Amino acid sequence: MAKREHTVRPTIFKKFTGSLHVTVLREADLTPSIVATFLSSATSNVLGLAASYGHRSVLSALVLSTKTHCLHILFATHPPKKNRNSKSRTPHDSRRLLQTSILSNPAYSKLAFDAERVSCGLYLDYELRIASLIDAESLPTNNSSRGSVACLLSVLGGPETVHQQQVMEVFDKRLRDNQEAEAVVLRAWATWRISLGESYDKLVLAVRPIHTGSLNNTVLMALAKCVRDADQLAALKPTRVKNDVAAKFSTETGQLNVTLQRYTTRLRPGDRQQIVVETSIKGRSITRHKGTVRSVEGRNASLNLAMSQKDAALAKIRKIYTVGPENATNAELARITAVLGTLTQLRTLLGHPLAHRIYLGEQKFPCDSCSELKPIIHYDGPLNDAQEKAVKHILSGHSKKSITVVQGPPGTGKTTVVAASVTSMAAMPQFIGRHGVWLIAHSNVAVKKIAEKLVDIGFRNFKLLVSHEFHFDWHEHLYRDVLEANLISSDQFPRNSLDTKTALNGSKVILCSLSMLSSPRIVTSGFTKLVPLSVVMVDEASQIEIGDYLPLFNIHGDGLKKLVFIGDDKQLAPFGQDDLGTLRSIFEVANVRKQAIFLDTQCESSISFSSRCSFAVLDRMPTPIGDFISRRVYDNRLRSQHSIQDRSSCRFVDVAQGKEVRAGHSFRNVEEANHAIRVAKRFHSQGKMYRIITPYDGQRSYIETLLKGAGIPWEDRCFNVDSFQGNEADHIIISVVRTEKVGFLSNRRRSNVMLSRCKRSMTICTSRAFVNGKASATLLGEMAAEWGNGAWLNSRDILAGQF
Template identity: 45%
Template sequence: MQDRTFRLKQTIYKAPHPPVDFVQLNEAELSEDFVDTFLQTAVGDTFGVAAAYGSKGILTSIAFATPSRGVFVQMPKPGSNAKAKSKKGGQGKVQGRDILHRGFLCRPGFRKMVLDAPRLVAALQLDFGLTATQIIELWSILSSNRQTNNDLYKVLGGENLLHSERASDIFLAESADASHLRNVCERAWASCQVSHIKHLQKQLLAISPIDTHTFNAKHLAICVKSIRDADRLRALKPTKVKNDVSAEFSRTNGVLNVNLTRFKTRLRKSKVLVEISNKGSAPISASGRTVHAEGKSARISVHQNVSTNAKICSVYTIGREDPTYAELERTEAILAVLQCRIKLFEVPVVRKMFNTETSRMSCKKKDSAKSNLDVPDICFPSRPLNGTQTVAVRRILSTESNDQICLIHGPPGTGKTTVIAASVTSIIAASKSDHGVWLIAQSNVAVKNIAEKLGSVGFWEFKVLVSKDFHFEWHEHLYEDIERNVIRSDDFAPNAVGMSRLLLDSRVILCTISMLSHPRLGSTGLTRLVPVTTVIVDEASQIELGDYLPLLYKFGQNLRKLVFIGDDKQLAPYGQDDLRNLCSVFELPHLRQEAVFLDTQYRMPVPIGKFISAHVYGGRLNTEHSVNSRLSCRFVDVKHGKERRSGNSWVNDAEAHAIEFIATKLHKQSKAFRIITPYDAQRNLLENRLRAVGIPWENKCFNVDSFQGNEEEYIIVSVVRSEKIGFLSNVRRTNVMLSRCKTGMIICSSRAFLQGKASSTLMGKLATEWGANSWVPWRDLLSGRF
């Protein structure tokens, strides 16, 4: 053990501190004597804890520290103990884990100081089945925080005490997850040191400890999965993003004034790397920081002198994006549950959602005749509802306890927004003035679609909440038809009186699920003026379960009705392709088995609708449409098209050329069309091709992930892939692509590819079923015979 002892000289605090002796051990080497000797060096009843995490957020090591001693414990791979039991030395590993559990994690009489405690307790439980007691989350020193550098300084005692840059690097930098033992050990020691800072001790005593040892097992399982999911989703965020920026710029006092060209890659306040070229000379790289970003304009402070005659070649944002308000509220909600500050799982709507009730209702189908006794009348004179739409609306209107949560499964074109509109008009017609209806979705586009549907049926008593970041200069054109109903986040009034003037007695609010976490939402009094009593969630299949925690945490006690509308055969929650086990409400069996299935689609031509029904919905989806011709779907054989990598994406130049021809023809015929592709790089290429030939290009080209809920008369699909199947293996994304057209669809791809390597995919099956006569040769396209 001697050769694995090292001396740590702390680098975080300005004040001198004696070096700390640390021992590096494997878990199996822990002994009771060692733990007892270690804890004798504790001052008071505290010691510090820090951990390192590997791929997928799995705990790889954990460090414990007192003011003068420390131990770094290397953890085995999860699950290795089960194998070790039957091997020589296996008993030592089991004993070591027991000592870790009893001696450190659940040691009575000691508080364990931890920064980012939820992540630690989740990893202990998920990876090793370990619980912990008396865990003190140091972020809780603050009443609210965004886990920024300034917040960290406050937690560690104040910036005046710190080498602030070093503290930030050790605790918040991307390298903080690395298993470098000195990093982990210094974090453990600093966490311990916080408990000895005099002006923080009263606040630390007020923090409710986390005790997972006595926590309800089912509730704990929900919490730790949500923590791990959030952790892994954060890890998917890129650490370097190429920003789409115009080449031209101006300069003012060393600051570059630049123009942004794409919302998704807009600049944020962070470190940047700018590559600039001067005519006749090699490009140079200039490091700097974005100091201001608003709409399509940004200012970058750079460290080098840059000529105004130069051109910007590229701009990269360095570092992961800060947590969003929604992500922070999700963490706060879980922390409040773990600290037993709230009893979330005792709230009726939460018990029903997560199926934690002690006595569940029967899982058999409800008797519709009985449930109809307690349903207000449907008030929707605009248009008749079909049978399943009527059933869905009546379930939403039902005031029975068993219907407090309901799930509506709506395939493409089945009138999900019609069901929402009919429900809203009926609720408002029947309810009292204290009843509020909140319509939420994952995306701003879905929210906008619902608003337009309400307007189309003559209902205008609603307001749409939109963030300034999304609206200003980027998407103002999307809201032209409902402009009078939009309240932008920077226009929120500072108090209830001002907000009441903006609402104009509206009791229906539309917004994204993330907007519910906006910090000004509560301070404006909006949620008191329009109580969050009925919530209808559109695009529910795209929302991961943990994203509902802020809603349930803040408003669960007042919720009378929670409705989920979506389709688990369309887009999954973000990150599903990488994490695999993300769940939406459609993965909750007790909700899924009682869902109302909307069984008739009105969007797609009959042949396309029948194909989607047979191959995606088990033949359950009926079609009513005036177009019966199989010519409603055509394929263009771009046989010479080749997939080509572009950054982290893919392009196909020949397909872009073909689509340029098709788009030109449709534009000349004044036919409404949009173009869908699975890859961002291809979307950019297509926009550039349309712009180059003078065709209106804005709001024409879309990545499939941003087009769910949309539709158009004619849809052009660019498959891109010609060698590997890629996205075509994802049935849900392909289903979205193939189900957007109202009149016709044109698919550009290689016939040999779709009938060969991709023949088993949904797209390949469509090509096979349509047969040889559905293909248009490349030469016919060029000669205009299309």
Template identity: 40%
Template sequence: MSNVVLITQKIFKADSSAVFSLKTCSEDDLVCCLPAFKATICDGIVGLAPVYRTDFSLQSLAIASATTVLLINMPSRASKKKRPGKSRKENQPNGRRPRDALRNFLCDTTIFKVAFQMDRLASSLFLNYSLLVVSGKDLLSLSGDERHSVQSLMNSLGGELTLHKQHVVQLFVREESADNKPETTALQAWSAGHAAVVPHVQQKLEKIPSISTEAIEERILTIIAHAVRNTASLNALKPLRVKNEIQQHSARQGGELTVVSQRYKTRLMRTAGHQTVEITTSEADGSKRVIQAKVSGTKGRQAMISLKGTLEQNARLHSVETIGRSPPTLAEALKTTVLLHALQRQISFSNHPFIQTMWESKGGISWRKTEKLRTPAPLYYPPRGLNASQEKAVNAILSDKEKSRVVLIQGPPGTGKTTVIAAAVTSITSSSDQENTLWLVAQSNVAVKNIAEKLASVDFLDFKILVAKEFHFDWHEHLYTKIEPNLIRSDEFVADGVVTERLLQGSRVILCTLSMLSNDRISAFSSLVPLQTVIFDEASQIEIGDYLPMLIRYRPTISKLVFIGDNKQLAPYGASDITGLGSIFEKLHLTSRAIFLDTQYRMPTPIGSFISARVYKNKLKSKHPIFDPACCRFVDVSNGAEEAKGRSWQNVREASVAIKVARQLLAAGKSFRIITPYDPQRSLLENKLKDAKLPWEDKCFNIDAFQGNEDDYIVISLVRSEKMGFLREMRRVNVMLTRCKKGMVICANRRFVEGKAAQSLVGQLAASLGHETWVGANDVLTKGVQPFR
């Protein structure tokens, strides 16, 4: 055990001179340390505070009484010992081993354990060390849904009037990070325990359900714990600094500044929690000055900024950056709440047939009467005939068999996933059962819009799209031109059933994003058009835990779930950084019976055949009139070099070549898009189009934002010239190479493609097409050679 350290707390005003001791020990010392620590507990309450490693495994645990904090350094490797059985005796071994001593302490029913985020701590204890918790209290539950705000911390500690706010903010600015000093973790644990004995906090805390993981089935606890950890890990991936791309002109008035955001992804949003805005100005004398600020409000692209300082009249805005992670979205907050309530046993995942089917491979699912499937609809799709695999997929969606309660459809690029959705819609709405309803849901607004346009293209217009005002107004109104009458924006949502009925105009088909299903304000729509059959497009991009709020909230009405996606295309965000994070397409008991759409109609045959052989084990057939290998050309940008741009990359020379190709395509009257794997390159390409006075809106895309999209011609800027980077990610490269309908031009360094990248999908494509596929960049730039035909 280490030496004892004395700490004076500066959090609570009433006990400003309170001192406690900090003792640090390893897990091996617990047999001796814990009994001594327990002797210091006088009120039956201890505060807990964890320290997590970067993967959110538990690194250390602080346990605090009123006078003593014991900081336990946990081993880096979790015990392989199986979880104890359910009986009380099995859960309380003889205590002679260190892990048993901690297990007994955590399961002691006479001691209440209080932590600010007990849901996260209980999950980590279980996942890493097979340890359970009894009588755990989550302090942030006192603040309702606003768990991540500074105000929620103040409330859970007893209220702002009783606290030194600046010390509270300083104590929790890094939450429970491994960057914290032992004294910080100790003070977090002590503060939790101290708050729990403040009379008005204690009264409220007694009404909060306890977390007792000992009482939850292991299979259910495993689902919950993994979902909790993935949620925390995804939040940690949010950037700590975002450079907000703004237009240079701005309006100033006193201490207020109004700026116009240029790009939706980097737009300024109202600051919350620990977030601030840093405005860097270029002064008249050439110096730089940083001013702290907050965003007080937004209206479309406009953001109103309150300055904590003065802005010189002649100063020019150099940059605007948001500092601090963005707060949870509505969907993220609801997911956290659902998981917390599951741990508190306010809601149950047990015997939920859809959760059982999606997460577990065992059979024998019991479906309730309320989950009775409606009358099956016959296939009806007048626009054109379906191929055999599409017909099989649609029939599975329409089936009333229990084995088709959950349907997976794998759709490689260009195989008609939206056609399958459209055929399901026309079939269900034309059936004799006029009470059938259908919700079409996707991860992104653009994917929802694509589905809507497909329905409109086959003359089906009896649907409504629910879209957030923040996405639509002043940003993406142009995307909805063809389907504007079908749009219902979030500022039109009301609780009044009569008004909502008028907005729906009798539609039984509703389109929205998955996050929209977490919005309480759509309850009027779900009451009139209950969620029965729900089809998820882009399902391979949705982390499986993200379905849990929807499964709980709409359990009374849901009767069928359909997941359409492709686990050979983009994975859920964060999958490359977080072990075990995946979509429903990673559940082998479901993918083993997924329906495979086997014919692609988008890509010219040479590209389609290559993708089939290298990605889909020759199972993907091509039906396309273009057979000429010249449909795909490579431009050798031999003097192009990858350059670091922050944490990303760009290639200036390659961008110039791509713009030249774009100019040629535009002159030839050909429709095209430019795509690239890196955001700085996308911005560079867009700016070069502007400088060249060429059409630039909706022309340049990051690959990750372009799945589900296509164009006649695709120009690719590979960027990489030395390191493999994204080329190691086969799923992203597959998306990149499968967007064109007529032709594709890849700007790249030939030496790199045929050398280090020879075994990548791009390198193999170049090799399969042969030397004649290459053309020199100088020939394109100076001699007017056109790489396409």
């Protein structure tokens, strides 16, 4: 395309009149004269900067702005190679011109929102570096959370200065291509206009600028990869979510009060979101009301909603859904802060020896490792050879073992390794008196499982930190009795170190989720001061993308001596890996992965304490199932020890009439659900401990409804496969759902989780024709082929109770 010029009339600021001259051109068409003309319009040394992003978050355009002019540069994502014999300009010449004349020119200060994203994108996609780049949201204008509408408005001069609706439209990251072209110009110009503020010169002195030219390639590439991964993950988040609410509701003037029914679809306060309530009167016309979340406390939510008293009295809520992106979480904000700290060289984040190994792939051992730790095991329960090796590696004070990775296939006793390591460290007064042990996982449920294991072996000298949002009114029942005395909810966090010392009561072992470590209150309450993060053990580490550890190093890295990662890269991957394929857990970091210890025996021990200690061996998978998983997933490295040797421990139910159907963004199979309920009724009548698992939320929700209708317990009975990793049950019922397309089954890691949860039996409801046909190459198809025709039951068998 040739260079184009046009004008734009900004409407963001209330007191601005005039127009903006915009020059649009390809990067290859950038010339010294065009650059000189643009820079001549600068009335100060500040340039506004904004970027557009295309497929997979690749930076596709850059806009630079002065008071009256904008330079809109379009990048070719795959520019042609330079022809040495040609005298004409090439994209490389233009890129060098952009670099030297503007981006790295110290005479001009650049100002941008999402400065970490812009600077990393320029390097990752085009090897361009930038100097004197100020992050607009780091300007100390107010205390609003980064990325929120309140922060945006404050940085731009306040609500009295701008038209809020236009601001939200211009800074909306979900714009279509035809809308984005003008919006990115207005973003760059609005960012430049921040420099006109009376206190700008004073504010900018408090912010360190980004100079990517002073960072070496390896460090900058590692940071850019972390930023790009976060961008792509954010793009996967839904911007329209159906919120499950109870049928009954109440109203007050301008307010609607509803009861939430599912934690994962709960309403959340967020100033970038709008709530839409669909109502009907006597089942007829549907009316849509728009509002915002006023407050949420447990299952109760109040909405700011304009609904007449007459409508409220007659209307019935048909649907409530949330539109728009969520506000950033503490963990996401902490990740950005960590990246900005390194880009501005405020901190040498990747200089930490342990971070160096993880992100830069280089061995850099500290000279002051945990020499106090000796590989002496203090644990009363049985350990097999692999478990003992893992525990000794964890306890070792050798600097080369400052990072320990343990791969544990299903049922091999990962939590036993954690428990034995904790009791051993707690038995060393010289260690536990000076250091702390933090046990963390991706989810609260995984953390709870570790806590239960510690209680099982008689170790109670720990504290369990749980967010109030997760605990109150939603999951309190999970912590009652055995864990209640150890729990500290975030709404009960002490306000000072003295009160925290009382709450800890001498505990030097703390359990919490990884995201909890990003909460500022962890530090301000004094938890990390009284229990330093010397040793951090991460469970279910295969589900955590390595960029999520950046806040750990940034906030708590000073005293960090030992990192232990426990998980299994043959089970669930980090969220988003199925869509992106580029995410890495610690198991994909080559220099760390090659030293992983493999737990090779599928048999877990449990210890219960009363007046005296007693042991019980709880075998995980029946031998035929365990041997199949070993052959097909673990290259025959996994050994099984189980009293059940019969293949009848796994049966297939042929639901020939079942059909997969869309259920919102998920899938449902009504006939499969009916068959699963019949099996569940039988197990319930026999007093058997069972769970139902399925790959799809639509099916899980439908099965729960059927369980309620059948009058049998439904809470904590049916799970999505992804939420059931790390869990088990005597008897597992599986509803596969799919009958036309392979879908979920194409992922062998998730299929491995689905097929490895039972301790005594597994009943799989699916279509025989589908499994033996379209799904024959999947892990499930391979299992069905190996079990053969004799493993199949038909609908009549289920109806007759013959299973």
